[in-house]
Amino acid sequence: MASLTFLGAAREVTGSCHLLESPALGRVLLDCGMHQGGDAVKRIHEEEFAFDPATIDAVLLSHAHxxxxxxxxxxxxxxxxxxxxxxxxxxxxLDIMLHDAVGLYLRDLERENLRHVRRGQPEIDPVYDESDVEAVLGLCEGFPYGERIEVGEGGVVVFHDAGHILGSAIIEIVLNEGEHSKTLVFSGDLGKLDSVLMNPPQTLHKADVVLLESTYGDREHRCEEDSLEELRDILHDTWRQGGSVMIPAFAVGRTQDILFQLGLLHQQGELDNWQVFLDSPMAIAVTGVYDRWLKLLDHDEVRKLSDVHRASLEGFLPTLQMSREVEESMAINRIKGGAIIIAGSGMCTGGRIRHHLKQRIWDARNTLIFTGYQARGTLGRIIVDGARHIKLWGEDYVVKARVETLGGLSAHAGQSGLVDWISQFQPVPQVMLVHGEFEAQEALAERLWRERKLHVDIPRRGQRMEF
Structure with missing residues (x-):
């Protein structure tokens, strides 16, 4: 008998973590993600494992976010x-992501401890550091899509292309327990069919249990062509006003999409005379990784990307400037208008984007463009929900900048994409919705029942099921 316990991304979007236990496989985690939103140091220190990490035999990781x-x-x-x-x-x-994350965490912790010292309070010890990052990376084994990987005494794992970001995977797990065989499929995060930089997510057809993501279970996305037109119009409007554009960007996936779209606008003569700044050392490093792997994609458009993803971007987006050092980031503040600033983090929970918000969000000539999902509790979600005032480093700032959301640049499948993907399974498997807010999951569940007569479950955090 195998069992699943839902420990994160259950009726919520972030913190993906599910414990699979089986005699064939042992004790295995599907993902080991952190929750996002609120104070970064407090959030990390409040995370607790509902199991003894020493008893986990393996982690199967869907992707690097x-x-x-x-x-x-x-x-x-x-x-x-x-x-x-x-x-x-x-x-x-993962090498880039984990090193960047620990650096940000330790810097935030250092600032927090300075406040503690001034108040006469004891300092806070780190819950992990660089040595732990190096050590866990030493355990990492990378495999190509489609390869059968033996795990445990009777388990077989196969990674399939999820089309979400570079390397993202749908995880297929076959459990061979005596004369019985069961198949579990974890969708991970599924991409869109029309994404330029990614292949479409692969379709699978057989499973006993499917864990299906549901981030956009209640809505559709505009197509990428329409989103490019919308981006062009927003940029033109802001240019005429003499303002600048801030784009909080996820370093993996979304940043590369944005650079490609801006490059297309430039090639079409539609980019005015914008100065484009990629103000994220991690995004710059990730872009280099994309350059090495994009040859695996099937799209004709990818032939253009050998230029797009070189450090100089010569011939495709010549106005792009890479801001690696803090001093280069700070120098952007001296530009009063005509700057497109792409900076992390994507949900405004940390990183350099918060410094740019401090400099520009109070000016009505400027525009703030969100290109991805904003989780509850994050600064990005607070702004998208219409806040007129926000707090940055304890100070109040009025939100006068224009705020736009380009859903068509999301790296997630919309509702119809999710419905079409899960409908490929025959016979109908047991379906559990994960990685979505409850309202989105209810909307997806209702449509699946109405159109496909497919009943799904929406597990709570901590819920356990046997199959």
Whole structure:
């Protein structure tokens, strides 16, 4: 008998983590992600594992985003010594993501401890550090899509292309227990069919249980062509006003999409005379990884991307400037108008984007463009929901900048994409909706029942099921 316990991304979007237990496989985690939103140090220190990390035999990682991978170093610190399995491209990205995350965490912790010292309070010890990142990366094994990987005494794992970001995977797990065989499929995060930089998500047809993401279970996306037109119009309007544009960007996936779209506008003569700044050392490093792996994609458009993803971007987006150093980032503040600033983090929970918000969000000539999902509790979600005032480093700032959301640049499938993907399974499997807010999951569940007569379950955090 196998069992699943839903420990994160259950009726919520972030913190993906599910515990699979089976005699064939042992004790295996599907993802080990952190929750996002609120104070970064407090959030990390409040995370607790509902199991002993030393008892985990393996982690199967769907992709490198931190809400799926961000607690791996802490897992190691608390005793994990098993296998860490993912795709090869995910392994390359994970090295960048985890090192960047620990650097930000330790810098935030240092600032917090300075406040503690001034107040006469004891300092806070880190829950993990760089040595834990290095150690857990040493456990990482990268595999190509489609390869059968033996895990445990009777388990077989196969990674399939999820089309979400570089290296993202749908995880297929076959459990051979005596004369019985069962198949579990974890969708991970599924991409869109019309994404230029990604292949369409692969379709699978057989499973006993499917864990299906539901981030956009209640809405559709505009197509990428329409989103490019919308982006062009927003940029033109802001240019005429003499303002600048801030784009909080996820370093993996979304940043590369945005650079490609801006490059297209430039090639079409539609970019005015914008100065474009990529103000994220991690995004710059990730873009280099994309350059090495994009040859695996099937799209004709990818032939253009050998230029797009070189450090200089010569001939495709010549106005792009890479801001690696803090001084280069600060120098952008001296530009009063005509700057497109792409900076992390994507949900405004940290990183350089918050410094740019401090400099520009109070000016009505400027525009703030969100290109991805904003989780509850994040500063990005607060702004998208219409806040007129926000707090940055304890100070109040009025929100006068124009705020826009380009859903068509999302790396997630919309509702119809999710419905079409899960409908390929025959016979109908047991379906559990994960990685979505409850309202979105209810909307997806209602449509699946109305159109496909497919009943799904929406597990709560901590819920356990046997199959």
């Amino acid at each position: 931190l809400d799926h991978s961000g607690l791996l170093a802490r897992l190691y610190r608390e005793g994990f010594r098993g296998r860490l399995l993912c795709t090869r491209a995910t392994a390359a990205l």
